[in-house]
Structures are given as structure tokens and as C-alpha cells.
Amino acid sequence: xxxxxxxxxxxxxxxxxxxxxxxxxxxxxxxxxxxxxxxxxxxxxxxxxxxxxxxxxxxxxxxxxxxxxxxxxxxxxxxxxxxxxxxxxxxxxxxxxxxxxxxxxxxxxxxxxxxxxxxxxxxxxxxxxxxxxxxxxxxxxxxxxxxxxxxxxxxxxxxxxxxxxxxxxxxxxxxxxxxxxxxxxxxxxxxxxxxxxxxxxxxxxxxxxxxxxxxxxxxxxxxxxxxxxxxxxxxxxxxxxxxxxxxxxxxxxxxxxxxxxxxxxxxxxxxxxxxxxxxxxxxxxxxxxxxxxxxxxxxxxxxxxxxxxxxxxxxxxxxxxxxxxxxxxxxxxxxxxxxxxxxxxxxxxxxxxxxxxxxxxxxxxxxxxxxxxxxxxxxxxxxxxxxxxxxxxxxxxxxxxxxxxxxxxxxxxxxxxxxxxxxxxxxxxxxxxxxxxxxxxxxxxxxxxxxxxxxxxxxxxxxxxxxxxxxxxxxxxxxxxxxxxxxxxxxxxxxxxxxxxxxxxxxxxxxxxxxxxxxxxxxxxxxxxxxxxxxxxxxxxxxxxxxxxxxxxxxxxxxxxxxxxxxxxxxxxxxxxxxxxxxxxxxxxxxxxxxxxxxxxxxxxxxxxxxxxxxxxxxxxxxxxxxxxxxxxxxx
Amino acid sequence: xxxxxxxxxxxxxxxxxxxxxxxxxxxxxxxxxxxxxxxxxxxxxxxxxxxxxxxxxxxxxxxxxxxxxxxxxxxxxxxxxxxxxxxxxxxxxxxxxxxxxx
Amino acid sequence: xxxxxxxxxxxxxxxxxxxxxxxxxxxxxxxxxxxxxxxxxxxxxxxxxxxxxxxxxxxxxxxxxxxxxxxxxxxxxxxxxxxxxxxxxxxxxxxxxxxxxxxxxxxxxxxxxxxxxxxxxxxxxxxxxxxxxxxxxxxxxxxxxxxxxxxxxxxxxxxxxxxxxxxxxxxxxxxxxxxxx
Numbered sequence: 001x002x003x004x005x006x007x008x009x010x011x012x013x014x015x016x017x018x019x020x021x022x023x024x025x026x027x028x029x030x031x032x033x034x035x036x037x038x039x040x041x042x043x044x045x046x047x048x049x050x051x052x053x054x055x056x057x058x059x060x061x062x063x064x065x066x067x068x069x070x071x072x073x074x075x076x077x078x079x080x081x082x083x084x085x086x087x088x089x090x091x092x093x094x095x096x097x098x099x100x101x102x103x104x105x106x107x108x109x110x111x112x113x114x115x116x117x118x119x120x121x122x123x124x125x126x127x128x129x130x131x132x133x134x135x136x137x138x139x140x141x142x143x144x145x146x147x148x149x150x151x152x153x154x155x156x157x158x159x160x161x162x163x164x165x166x167x168x169x170x171x172x173x174x175x176x177x178x179x180x181x182x183x184x185x186x187x188x189x190x191x192x193x194x195x196x197x198x199x200x201x202x203x204x205x206x207x208x209x210x211x212x213x214x215x216x217x218x219x220x221x222x223x224x225x226x227x228x229x230x231x232x233x234x235x236x237x238x239x240x241x242x243x244x245x246x247x248x249x250x251x252x253x254x255x256x257x258x259x260x261x262x263x264x265x266x267x268x269x270x271x272x273x274x275x276x277x278x279x280x281x282x283x284x285x286x287x288x289x290x291x292x293x294x295x296x297x298x299x300x301x302x303x304x305x306x307x308x309x310x311x312x313x314x315x316x317x318x319x320x321x322x323x324x325x326x327x328x329x330x331x332x333x334x335x336x337x338x339x340x341x342x343x344x345x346x347x348x349x350x351x352x353x354x355x356x357x358x359x360x361x362x363x364x365x366x367x368x369x370x371x372x373x374x375x376x377x378x379x380x381x382x383x384x385x386x387x388x389x390x391x392x393x394x395x396x397x398x399x400x401x402x403x404x405x406x407x408x409x410x411x412x413x414x415x416x417x418x419x420x421x422x423x424x425x426x427x428x429x430x431x432x433x434x435x436x437x438x439x440x441x442x443x444x445x446x447x448x449x450x451x452x453x454x455x456x457x458x459x460x461x462x463x464x465x466x467x468x469x470x471x472x473x474x475x476x477x478x479x480x481x482x483x484x485x486x487x488x489x490x491x492x493x494x495x496x497x498x499x500x501x502x503x504x505x506x507x508x509x510x511x512x513x514x515x516x517x518x519x520x521x522x523x524x525x526x527x528x529x530x531x532x533x534x535x536x537x538x539x540x541x542x543x544x545x546x547x548x549x550x551x552x553x554x555x556x557x558x559x560x561x562x563x564x565x566x567x568x569x570x571x572x573x574x575x576x577x578x579x580x581x582x583x584x585x586x587x588x589x590x591x592x593x594x595x596x597x598x599x600x601x602x603x604x605x606x607x608x609x610x611x612x613x614x615x616x617x618x619x620x621x622x623x624x625x626x627x628x629x630x631x632x633x634x635x636x
Numbered sequence: 637x638x639x640x641x642x643x644x645x646x647x648x649x650x651x652x653x654x655x656x657x658x659x660x661x662x663x664x665x666x667x668x669x670x671x672x673x674x675x676x677x678x679x680x681x682x683x684x685x686x687x688x689x690x691x692x693x694x695x696x697x698x699x700x701x702x703x704x705x706x707x708x709x710x711x712x713x714x715x716x717x718x719x720x721x722x723x724x725x726x727x728x729x730x731x732x733x734x735x736x737x738x
Numbered sequence: 739x740x741x742x743x744x745x746x747x748x749x750x751x752x753x754x755x756x757x758x759x760x761x762x763x764x765x766x767x768x769x770x771x772x773x774x775x776x777x778x779x780x781x782x783x784x785x786x787x788x789x790x791x792x793x794x795x796x797x798x799x800x801x802x803x804x805x806x807x808x809x810x811x812x813x814x815x816x817x818x819x820x821x822x823x824x825x826x827x828x829x830x831x832x833x834x835x836x837x838x839x840x841x842x843x844x845x846x847x848x849x850x851x852x853x854x855x856x857x858x859x860x861x862x863x864x865x866x867x868x869x870x871x872x873x874x875x876x877x878x879x880x881x882x883x884x885x886x887x888x889x890x891x892x893x894x895x896x897x898x899x900x901x902x903x904x905x906x907x908x909x910x911x912x913x914x915x916x917x918x919x
Contacts, residue, residue: 614667614844618659618851625854632861637754638761638801641863646765646798648859650772652852657776659848665781665826669788672819673772676795683802686879694879697804698892704807704814705899709906711819715826716910722830 003059005048005129006076008086011037012122019115030111031101034118038097041125042090049083069190077131077194081258081323085128085251088327091453092247092334093121095446099338100239102443103345113153117243120146124248128255132192133182136259140178140216140252144171147249151236163232170229174219178256181212198262210263210270213256214277221253221307224281230304234296234350238341241296245303246334254310254326261319275315279403282308286413290420294350295340298421302376303333305410309391312403318394324461325387331457332375332383335450339369342439342447343425352424359426361437364444366426368451373422375454377415378495383458385492390461393487411491415498423502643684651677664718664728668711675707761801768794782827789820806881 015037019030061074097117104113123142130136145168152164186192188209189200200206217223222230230250234241244250257264257274264271282305289301306329313322342365343358344350359366375382378389388411395404438444650673657670679700686696722728771790778784792815799808888896 614659618844618847621655621659621851621855625851625858628858629854632858638758642761642765643798643802644863645860646769648856648863649769650795651859652856653769653772653776655855656848656852659851660776660845663781665823665830666776666784669775669784669823672788672815673775673791676792676815679807680795680798683799683804683807687802687804694884694887697807697879697884698888700804700807701810701888702895702899704810705903708814708819709903711822712906712910713913715822716913718826719829720913728830 003051003076004044005051005078006061008041008044008048008090008129009122009125011040011044012118012125015118016115016122019111019118024111028110030114031097034114035094035097035101037118038090038094038121041121042087042094045083045086045090048078049087052078052080052083070186070192072132072134072192074135075131076129078129081255082128084323084327085255086125088330089121089124089128089247089251092330092450093117093124093243095449096239096243096247096334096338099242099341099443099446100237102440103239103341104237109153113150113237116146116149116153117239120150120243120248124252127252131194133185133194134192136256137179137182140220140256141175143249143252144168144175144220147171147233147244150240150244151233153236153240157235160235163229163235167229167233170226171219174216174226177212177215177219178217181209181216184209184212194259197260198266200263200266202266206263207267207270210260210267211273213260213263214270214274217253217256217311218277219253220256221250221311222304223253223277223308223311224284227281227285227304231297231300234294234300238296238337238344241300242334242337242341245300245337246330250303250307251326251330254307254314254322257311257314258319258323258326261314264314265317265319271315271317273315275312275400275403278308278311278313278315279406280308281305282312282410283406283413284308286410286417289417290413293352295343295352295355295421295425296337296350298352298417299333299336299340302336302414302417305414306333306376309388309407309410312407313391313394316395316398316400316403318391318398320461321387321390321394325384325391328375328383328387328454328458328461331450332372332454335368335372335447335454336376338443338447338450339365339372342443343369345439345443346437352421355425357427362439364438364447368447368454369426370422371451372454373418375458377418377499378411378491379415379499380488380492381455381459383454383456385495386458386461389488389491392491396487408490408494412494412498415495416502419499419502420505640684640688643680647677647680647684649677650674650680662729664721665715668714668718671714672707672711675703679703757801761798764794764797764801768798782824785820785823785827788823789816792816792820803879806884 012034015034018033057078059076059078061076064072064074066072097114100113100117104110107113120143123139123146127136127139127143130139148164148168151167152161155161155164182192184205185200188205189196191197191200219226230245233244236244264274285301285304285308289298289305292298292301306325310322310325310329313325343355343362346362346365347355347358349355371382375384378385380386392404392407392411395407654670654673654677657673658667661667661670682696682700682703684696686694686700689696718728768791771787771794774787775784775791778787792811796808796811796816799805799811
């Protein structure tokens with residue numbers, strides 16, 4: 001059979017080029033261009049899957065460059081993980097783009113939106129197909145760039161522009177870790193290929209590399225402590241949120257961990273870190289979701305929580321469980337976001353306190369929303385049940401009681417907050433002057449298709465189908481897998497409990513108990529309501545000191561500029577001041593030294609914050625000079 | 637004959653002067669002029685190597701031609717940017733053009 | 739040049755000495771004017787000095803047996819680019835506002851940086867060529883040779899350059915066009 005896998009990302013990129021260059025000409029047709037590119041990619045993905053089932057493997061296209069003893073081939077990886085992800089990403093991406101026709105109708109930058117969406121798809125597909133870290137990193141940054149462009153798509157809103165910047169900078173912190181991890185692999189193991197990760201050997205250096213690569217995943221998949229960007233990313237258009245949360249951006253982090261799973265599993269410390277970071281994130285994000293009042297932010301925190309679940313699944317060694325949850329979550333989370341988008345589109349607010357009774361007017365949206373909520377809560381036989389249940393049994397099987405407790409509590413919370421959302425938004429009386437109406441067909445049809453997936457996709461990994469998915473994705477593990485009915489029962493029970501509590505609180509005693517909760521658990525509620533003050537802590541610890549130092553430095557800079565004008569006179573003054581200082585404050589010298597040290601530090605920092613391009617250039621140039629000097633001295 | 641290294645040192649000196657200009661000029665046009673100096677320094681090197689290489693196939697000269705063409709293009713675009721910046725902000729002093737500062 | 743050399747020979751002045759003297763004089767002049775370009779307080783004068791520097795470099799090309807490039811240098815740089823610079827200086831009426839050079843502090847830092855890079859380059863040139871005093875000059879490249887290789891072996895880069903020039907032309911028009919109000 002002919003190798004066509006490498007063409008998959010080409011079509012979205014071509015659509016991007018067409019839309020960005022001729023967007024003003026093609027206008028309405030830009031949607032068709034993007035969607036047809038996605039459909040072609042989808043067909044090619046299915047074709048690749050078929051090829052793979054017939055025994056086709058990875059292949060390389062051509063040699064790109066040779067450096068440091070590594071010959072880098074541009075190649076394509078074709079394995080179960082990639083095939084599965086390709087199909088999922090293209091299906092969801094296509095549906096979201098179709099939905100976007102309705103959602104973005106009338107927007108001034110309609111064709112640019114589709115251009116970015118195509119670029120996003122193309123980057124993600126390239127990332128999935130990359131067979132080495134260098135290519136992965138290129139597409140990884142591409143995905144990051146697109147998320148920035150799309151989150152701040154409505155850049156007229158200052159909050160959107162800020163959210164885009166926040167997403168870009170926060171994920172960049174993780175990306176730096178990933179880059180250093182890749183460098184460690186290149187310098188110590190002379191490899192960049194995923195296929196060679198298995199025979200690296202052990203050693204603390206590789207553990208460090210694994211942890212640094214995980215850093216990248218933490219940033220992209222919004223795990224604690226780099227999760228802060230994801231809720232703010234809700235400033236973007238809702239289809240973008242759906243794409244970011246379901247198929248592309250955040251999935252990339254989990255995909256990276258799954259792709260490097262052999263590396264992680266060879267280093268227990270790295271693996272257990274993944275599990276605990278995931279577990280803590282899952283619990284912590286779920287608690288925030290319980291008290292938030294913005295429909296999209298609740299879904300954002302639920303995504304963070306579910307990603308934590310996936311990381312936990314991977315971290316305890318349940319490779320297929322984590323990947324399975326990644327797949328099912330992609331479907332129902334895309335559905336949830338598109339439903340939320342449909343509701344927002346129809347009534348124009350995101351505050352769930354102002355919604356209510358939407359179901360009567362929006363039957364299709366409402367029904368899809370309920371299905372997706374059942375799926376995420378883990379009610380059998382919906383998709384989320386099978387994957388979540390499998391992660392739970394993997395945790396129990398591999399002996400992590402603490403994580404198991406964390407995971408069960410989290411699934412209880414998940415069911416609770418999802419149905420809090422369902423009851424507040426869809427049922428009851430409307431709490432303000434809203435006039436919901438059903439969205440156009442172009443928006444509801446993707447909802448219907450995704451709803452079907454959200455119901456049935458889980459079955460491919462269920463015991464009824466002999467764990468077909470797990471056998472496909474990871475043939476070695478599935479043999480020892482048998483259904484754990486106790487865990488199944490427990491998780492179903494917990495989900496039911498969560499729904500029941502939500503029903504009691506929000507359907508029968510509407511808004512009464514939350515007030516009481518607020519009174520009794522006031523401080524705790526405030527803590528959670530304010531997202532554990534993490535943003536404020538970051539602001540206090542990193543952002544404000546930097547700004548303050550910069551301001552101080554700027555003032556200092558002005559002083560020095562003035563000083564150089566009357567150079568000699570000032571020098572004399574300074575000299576005499578120093579003399580006076582020595583005379584007068586010789587006893588308090590130590591105290592003043594502290595101030596001096598601060599002064600010296602700001603002396604260094606002020607150079608970085610002048611805002612003049614030449615200063616930046618000069619610093620960069622000095623760096624270059626130093627590097628060459630060192631090279632000359634070492635290199636002889 | 638004049639040794640090869642003297643041409644190279646001339647190029648190096650011209651390059652250093654150009655670098656100095658890029659850092660110190662507060663006028664966008666002055667920076668562009670300094671960049672032209674840097675490009676010319678590179679051209680001197682290219683032609684020197686072309687002349688003194690073992691198999692003179694003229695590659696260095698062809699390269700220098702391309703560099704001149706690119707330099708012309710960059711000067712055109714750069715000066716155009718200067719004019720449009722001037723039109724918008726009534727100044728070409730780079731230390732007053734810090735719109736990109738956050 | 740050859741006519742001049744013959745004239746000198748007939749007066750008993752050695753040819754090699756003359757060429758050397760001419761080269762060092764031109765090199766020194768070029769560097770001096772290059773310093774004027776970066777240090778001059780008036781941007782218009784700097785543009786004129788730049789013309790001198792570029793002509794000097796064209797003369798240096800003559801010493802390297804690159805006559806065609808010397809001509810190109812004068813035509814394009816002195817004839818076109820410097821004129822462009824002068825036009826821009828005149829179009830931006832900011833000429834007389836002074837203070838075109840940076841502060842003393844910045845000047846000294848930049849001087850350190852550029853002297854450092856000069857020192858490094860000097861070191862490297864020293865290392866690689868080891869002050870070879872007499873290098874046999876290769877055969878000079880004829881103009882027709884140059885033209886042939888531009889049209890055959892380097893046809894693709896040549897075409898790319900023409901595309902870039904076109905893009906620069908269009909880009910300059912778009913940027914420079916007065917905005918619609």
C-alpha cells in the first residue's frame with residue numbers, strides 16, 4: 001500500500017495558506033476550504049489506520065540534517081497511538097469546524113478564524129505524526145502559537161489579549177523544560193527518535209530528562225502548578241475552547257507522556273511524579289469547578305481535572321487506560337463545549353446564576369448536554385464510565401491507596417459539579433430575562449454526531465467487546481485485564497450519589513443550601529471560590545516584584561542618564577557622598593549594605609527593562625561575544 | 637602583493653564599526669546605514685576568499701552580488717518603514733519608538 | 739590601472755610599492771569615514787560620508803581583481819542606496835533635532851562590545867591565515883565567466899533574488915502608500 005500518512009497535515013496547512021492569503025476574496029468559502037481540508041485529512045487518517053492494520057509501520061521520508069552525530073530524518077510514525085489520535089483529532093476537528101460556521105457567522109474575521117483553525121489542526125496532526133523530538137518540538141510550538149492566536153482572537157477585548165499572552169507565557173515555562181529534556185537526550189544518548197527511547201538504559205540523567213519532558217506536558221496539559229492559563233483561555237471563541245480542550249492543545253501533553261511512556265516506565269520516580277501531579281490536579285481542579293459560576297470556566301476546570309485523571313492513569317502504569325480516557329474525553333468534552341457554546345450563543349451570558357429552564361427551548365442542545373454530562377460523570381454505559389473505571393482499577397491494582405481515594409472523591413465531585421451545571425442551566429425556572437432559542441442546524445448536527453460518539457465510543461474498550469481498544473493500543477497489557485466489578489459498582493454508585501446530591505441542592509432547595517454552605521464554610525468556600533488564590537500568589541510572587549523592580553530600575557536609569565550629562569561633577573558628588581557615608585554610617589554599615597546590594601541587583605535588572613531595542617541587542621551581542629571567547633579559550 | 641589577512645582585517649574593522657553604529661545610533665536611518673557597513677564588510681570578506689581560494693570559481697563574487705541585491709532590497713523596505721513610522725509618530729529616534737514595550 | 743602603473747614604472751618607482759601604498763591609503767580613508775558615518779551628529783552628513791566609504795570599498799574591490807563588482811558597488815550603493823538614504827533624510831524633517839548619537843554611557847559600552855568583536859575576529863584571522871605574506875593570487879574571474887555561472891549554475895538563486903526584489907518593491911509600495919483616511 002502507498003504511504004500517505006505524511007500528507008495528512010499538509011492539507012490543513014494548505015487551507016491555512018489559502019485562507020490567510022485570499023481570505024478577503026473567498027470570505028464565506030473559507031469555511032468550506034478549511035472543512036474540506038479536514039475531511040481529506042480524516043479520510044487519509046482512516047486510510048492510514050487501515051494500512052496499519054494491514055501491517056504497515058513507521059517510515060522516513062528524507063534526511064533533513066546531520067548534527068552532533070545524529071542524522072535527523074523527516075519521518076512519520078505509524079503506530080496504534082498515532083492512528084487512534086489521528087482519527088479522533090480529525091473527526092472532532094471537522095465537526096467543530098462545521099459547528100463554527102454557525103457560531104462565527106457574521107464575525108468580521110470569519111476567514112481568519114478558519115485559517116487559524118486549519119493551522120491548529122495541521123500543527124496537531126504534524127505533532128502526532130512526528131517520529132522524533134525535533135519535529136515534535138516544532139509542531140508543539142506551532143500548537144502553542146495557534147492557541148495564542150485563537151485565545152486572543154477577539155483581541156479588542158483586553159481580557160482576551162491578556163489571556164492569550166498568559167497562555168503563551170505559562171506554557172512556555174513548561175516548554176523550556178521540554179527543550180532542556182530533549183537536549184539532555186541528544187547530548188547523553190545521541191538520539192532524538194521515539195523508537196530508541198526503550199534502550200536508553202537507566203541513570204539519574206535520564207530520570208531528569210523524563211521529568212523535564214513531563215514539565216512540557218504539565219504546561220500544555222494545564223496540570224498543577226501551570227494550570228492557570230486554561231480557565232483564562234475561555235476568553236476565546238467557544239469552538240476554539242472545544243478544540244483546545246478536546247482534540248488539540250491539552251491532548252498534546254498527555255500524548256507526549258504516552259509517546260514517551262517507555263522512558264517513564266523505565267524510571268519509577270518519574271512515573272510516580274506523573275501519577276501524583278495528575279492526582280493532585282484532578283482533585284484540586286474538581287473542587288474549584290464545584291463553586292465556580294461561569295459555564296465555560298466550570299468546563300475548563302473539569303478539563304484540568306480529567307487531564308489529571310489521564311496523567312494519573314498513565315502514571316500508575318495503566319498506559320491503555322490513560323490513552324482510552326484521552327480518547328473518550330475528547331468526544332464528550334468537545335460535545336460539552338459545543339453545547340455550552342450553543343447555549344451562550346443563544347442567550348448571550350456565561351453566568352449560570354442567570355440561566356435556567358433552557359431545556360424547554362433548546363431540546364437538541366439540552367439532550368446532548370445531558371448525555372455528555374452522564375458520560376463525564378461515569379454512568380454506564382456512556383463513554384466516560386468505561387475509561388474512568390479502568391483508570392480506577394489500574395490505580396487499585398498497582399497499589400496506590402492514596403491516589404485511589406483521591407480519584408474516587410474526584411469522580412464524586414465530577415458528577416456533582418456537572419449536574420449542578422445541568423440543573424442550573426437546563427432545568428428549573430429561568431432566573432433572569434433570557435429568551436433561549438434553538439441554534440441553527442449547522443450547529444446542532446455536529447452536536448448530535450458527537451452525542452452518538454459520547455454514548456457508544458466507550459464500548460470499544462469495554463469488557464463486552466473483549467477490551468478491543470486496549471488490545472489494539474497496547475497488546476501486552478490486555479491479557480491480564482479482567483473486569484473489576486467491585487470498582488465498577490463503586491464508581492457508578494459514587495456518580496449516582498453526586499448526581500443525587502446535586503439534584504437535592506439545586507432542584508429541590510434551589511440556592512438555599514449554597515448560601516448556608518457559604519455561611520458555615522465561609523473561609524473554605526472563599527478559598528476554593530478564589531481558585532486557591534493561585535493567580536494571586538503568582539501575581540504576588542513573580543509578576544508584581546518584576547514590575548516593581550522594573551519601575552525602580554527605570555527611575556534609576558533616568559537618574560543615571562542625567563548623571564552622565566554632568567559627569568565629573570556628579571562623580572565628585574558621589575565620591576564625597578561615599579566619603580560621608582563611610583564617616584557617618586560606619587556603624588550602620590551592615591544595614592546600608594543590604595540596601596546597596598538591592599541597588600546592585602537593580603543595576604543589573606534595569607538594563608533588561610528599558611524597552612529600547614538597541615539595549616536588548618547589545619545584551620544579546622555581549623552574550624555572543626562571551627560564548628565565542630569561551631569557545632576560543634576551550635577550543636584553543 | 638597585499639596579504640589576504642589585511643583584507644580580512646579591513647573587513648573586520650568595518651564590521652566592528654558597523655556594530656558600534658547599530659548600538660549607538662539613536663536614529664533609525666543611522667542604524668540602517670550601520671547595517672549597510674556591516675554588509676559591505678561581509679562582502680569584502682567574500683571577495684577576498686574568492687580571490688585567495690585554491691580553486692577560484694567566482695563563487696565568492698556571485699555571493700557578493702546576491703548580498704548587494706539583498707542589501708538593496710532591505711534598504712528599500714527599511715527606509716520605507718522609517719518613513720511610515722515617521723508619518724505615524726513624527727519621530728525617527730528609536731528610543732522614542734517603544735510601542736512594543738509592554 | 740595598468741596605464742598608471744606603466745607611467746610609474748617609467749619613473750623608476752616599483753609597482754608593488756605603489757599598489758601597497760594605494761591600498762593602505764584607501765583602507766585607512768575608508769575606515770576613517772566609516773567612523774565618521776557612525777559618529778557624525780548630523781544624519782545628512784553621515785549619508786554623504788557613507789557614499790565615501792562605499793566608494794572606498796569599491797576601490798578595495800579593484801585590488802581584489804573584482805572589477806565588475808566594483809562597478810556594481812558604485813552603481814547600486816553609491817548611485818542608488820545612498821541617494822535613497824538622502825531622500826529619506828530629507829523626507830523625515832527630524833534632521834535638525836540633534837542628539838543622534840547615544841549617551842556617553844551607551845557609547846562606551848558599545849565601544850567595548852565592538853572592540854571585543856574586533857579583537858576576536860583579529861585573533862581568528864591570525865589563527866587561520868597565520869599572516870601569510872605572499873599568497874599566489876588565483877586567476878581572476880572574467881566578466882563573461884561570472885555571467886555564465888549566474889545564468890547556469892546559480893540560476894535558481896538568481897531567480898529567487900529577483901523574486902525578493904519584486905517582493906521588496908511591492909512591500910515598499912504597500913508600506914509607503916499614504917493611508918486611506
